Amino acid sequence: MTTETLAGPIPEVACCAPLVRSPMSAQEAEGLSKVLKAIAEPNRLRVLSLVAARDGAACVCDLTEPLGLSQPTVSHHLKTLVDAGLLAREKRGVWAYFSLVPGALDDVARVLSTAGVSPAAGSPTCG
């Protein structure tokens, strides 16, 4: 994964090395936490999942029934995910269509992943 695939405005995530690889700075942690807070809400997780399931693009009308939420509430969640750089919005006629920003969720996954790092739980360093 390179930052070239990133179309969304989340340079804070794209910039971060995996958090288990080296100590995260306060600034990096602040940026990553903003994106994680956008994701860390059950209905927004389901919005991301439903958008992906509908061939990668959906409008509010696709989401209200499966989520059991009103259109204004779904629109609010969509806006939060767009602001966090996770969803892209495209207006077509009456409806706006939302799609996953390619690479955005993968950037978050990459920062959280411990792949290639084996924490040595049995090596305490505090004397």
Place this chain on the structure above:
Amino acid sequence: MTTETLAGPIPEVACCAPLVRSPMSAQEAEGLSKVLKAIAEPNRLRVLSLVAARDGAACVCDLTEPLGLSQPTVSHHLKTLVDAGLLAREKRGVWAYFSLVPGALDDVARVLSTAGVSPAAGSPTCG
């Protein structure tokens, strides 16, 4: 990644398929959001990063200075991460040592990852 490597109490995460693979149920989303909320705080992200950096185990005394936080505040963040199944706690003499639960962060990363899935942003399904 199999659930066999999971020592922590977060079966909600371990149980979930990648969220872009199939629509996430309300119950799955609720479980995953709990773990993400524990992670989605700047100081807790830095705690995870610092614990990993100290050969995978650290006590409160290792964390107060780099974080610039009081011991009670750091202890609170550590407890939140233990409760979420992300850190393991082991008492040794005066101090408790904290280490990453093997596989826990990777389980979260695996659910968020879109690896192997290519959302078709140009295929709206709402007529």
